[in-house]
Every structure is written in C-alpha cells, then in structure tokens.
Amino acid sequence: MKLLTKDLLSKNYAEHFALFFTDDGIIVNPQTSSPILQFAKTVKQLKLVVNEAYLDDSSLIINCHSALTPDQMLTERAYINNVKSFLATTNDTVLGQRILRAVHWLTWDAKFQYCSKCGGKIQKVLETTEKKCSSCELSFFPNPFPAVMVLIQRENELLLARSAYFKPGVYSALAGFIDIGETAEQAVHREVKEEVGVEITELKYFGSQSWPFPNSFMIAFKAEYLRGEINIDGNEIEDARWFHLSKLPPLPPSSSISRKLIESVILKE
Ligand SMILES: [Zn+2]
Structure with a gap:
C-alpha cells in the first residue's frame, strides 16, 4: 500500500481501476455488483472529492466523499454499500482480501493521528504504510493485534458462541486477544476456560x-x-451452546476465517 501524490495520481493513474471508500462504505455499481471502477471517469461522474489515494499492487484504493445524495448517485449507476455487507455477497477471494487490506489501512490511518510517545502530530511517509512523528521522528506501522480463535468439536456437535454485537441469531467459534507473554496455544486454553468454562485437547x-x-x-x-460443562462468563459472550452439525445457526460471513473454520468441519462430516 503506497500513498500517491495527487499530481502522480492525475498524471499516471487516470485510466486505472480503483476501489472507492467513503465514511459509509464502498462504492458499488448496482448493475455489475462490482466495486471495481475506472478512476477518472468515476470521480467525474459521481462528483467525488479525493481525500487520499494509495496504490495496492496495480489497483488504486481511494479515500473519498461525494457531493451527490444517494438518489443522485443511483441515477449515475452507483451506491454506497456497507463493507461487511458487500463482503458477504462476494465469492471473489482476491477482491475480498484487497478490500480487507484497504479497510485495515484506512481505519488505522483515520484513528492514528498523534505520537504515543511525545503527543506530536504524525505524518505519512510517501510510498509506504509507515507514519512518522513530526516532532520526535518515532516510526509507526499499522500492526494488527494478534488474536486466537478456536472451534471446539464433540463428536457431531460444535461449541459456538455469540457476542452482543453479533447480528441477531449469528453464532461463531470462540475468540480472544493474545495476552502479553502468552503463546497462541496458551491464549486458546485460557480464553476457552474464561469464556465457557470447558477444557479442550488435541489443539491443531x-x-x-x-x-x-x-x-x-x-x-x-x-x-x-x-471435559466440563458450559458456564459462560456473561461479559464477552452472551450465549454459548452445542449445535449438532445438521442444525447449525446462522454463521459469520463467508469472507471470515471463522466461517471457513466451521465449514471445514461441515464438509468433512
Ligand atoms: Zn513523537
């Protein structure tokens, strides 16, 4: 992911294809159901104001906003879709990964504006995803937080749980962040014990x-x-139970690793 100057963008990338992100989601063409749009033509058509542009491999990632209302956008054959909703509808894994990477960067970029050491304003370094403090020159990178997920099986049943922020009815595998000093395996055993009170074996x-x-x-x-009975912590999760493989609840979107994890068991049985 490389930050491009506006000059470079208009000179070299007018004909390139781009993914356009606004504060509300990703711009999609309703006729093709695709968010891959030609850069210069789309900017003109939708009266887009480009805040920033990045190059990810050979495609553009554009952070923008539009002067058009949703209805005006629709007449120009475009609408803004929630990113998670769009990901739930696409089977294109390369596109899905590109969108996830773009959202990761844009979210981190928007949140991370000041140096955690001296409080100085931080600035982007051209052609990288690095940011540097303008005062003490400390470098920052958009490193994600490591977390673990585990799907627990008991013969033909899976232990699935839901958090209050999940969509209604959706259950998933257990997950949690790795603590300092822990291995990923230790984090799995601790999270399972804390969240549902059972013990597990054969971790793979x-x-x-x-x-x-x-x-x-x-x-x-x-x-x-x-061994052990389900005893939920009531904080991180609001419900957990055993589901028979033939009677699973609504699951997370197909783009998520939790869905792939659950499907790998369903397909094997
Ligand atoms: Zn600083």
Whole structure:
C-alpha cells in the first residue's frame, strides 16, 4: 500500500481501476455488483472529492466523499454499500482480501493521528504504510493485534458462541486477544476456560487472517472437547451452546476465517 501524490495520481493513474471508500462504505455499481471502477471517469461522474489515494499492487484504493445524495448517485449507476455487507455477497477471494487490506489501512490511518510517545502530530511517509512523528521522528506501522480463535468439536456437535454485537441469531467459534507473554496455544486454553468454562485437547492449527473489524490478526485452531460443562462468563459472550452439525445457526460471513473454520468441519462430516 503506497500513498500517491495527487499530481502522480492525475498524471499516471487516470485510466486505472480503483476501489472507492467513503465514511459509509464502498462504492458499488448496482448493475455489475462490482466495486471495481475506472478512476477518472468515476470521480467525474459521481462528483467525488479525493481525500487520499494509495496504490495496492496495480489497483488504486481511494479515500473519498461525494457531493451527490444517494438518489443522485443511483441515477449515475452507483451506491454506497456497507463493507461487511458487500463482503458477504462476494465469492471473489482476491477482491475480498484487497478490500480487507484497504479497510485495515484506512481505519488505522483515520484513528492514528498523534505520537504515543511525545503527543506530536504524525505524518505519512510517501510510498509506504509507515507514519512518522513530526516532532520526535518515532516510526509507526499499522500492526494488527494478534488474536486466537478456536472451534471446539464433540463428536457431531460444535461449541459456538455469540457476542452482543453479533447480528441477531449469528453464532461463531470462540475468540480472544493474545495476552502479553502468552503463546497462541496458551491464549486458546485460557480464553476457552474464561469464556465457557470447558477444557479442550488435541489443539491443531487451522489458518490465519488479517481482519480489520477491529484491527486484529486472527490465528485459528480446531480442538476436541475434553471435559466440563458450559458456564459462560456473561461479559464477552452472551450465549454459548452445542449445535449438532445438521442444525447449525446462522454463521459469520463467508469472507471470515471463522466461517471457513466451521465449514471445514461441515464438509468433512
Ligand atoms: Zn513523537
């Protein structure tokens, strides 16, 4: 992800394809259901004000806002979709990953404006994702927080839980952030014990994913149930229960590693 100057943008990238992000989401063409739009043409058509532009491989990531109302946008064959809603509808994993990366950067960039050491204003370094304090010159990078996720299986059942901020009815695998001094495996055992009170065994690595909602790097595992009754902590999660593989509740979006983790078990059975 490289920050581009406006000069460079108009000179070299007018014909490039771009993903356009506003404060409300990602701009999509309703006819093609695609957010991949030609840069200069779209800026003109939708009266977009470009706040900043980045180059991610060969495609542009544009942070912008539009002077048009939603109805005016629709007549120009465009609308703003919530990013998570868009991700739930696309099967294009390369595009999905590009969108996740862009949101990760744009969110971090918007939140991170001042130096944590001296309080000075921080500035972007051209052509990188680095930021530097204008006063003490300390460098900052958009490093995600490491977190773990675990899907616990007991014969033909999965232990799934839900947080209050999930969409109604949706359940997922257990997850939590890694504490200082912990290994990922230790974090899994601790989180499971804290959140649902059971013990697990046969912990196996499944995969990982950078995830911008919020800023985390998720390391996913599978595990077998060992012993104990479900006893939820009531803080981080509001419900947890065993679901038979044939009667699973609504699950997280297909772009998330939690969904891939759960589907890997369903497909195996
Ligand atoms: Zn500083």
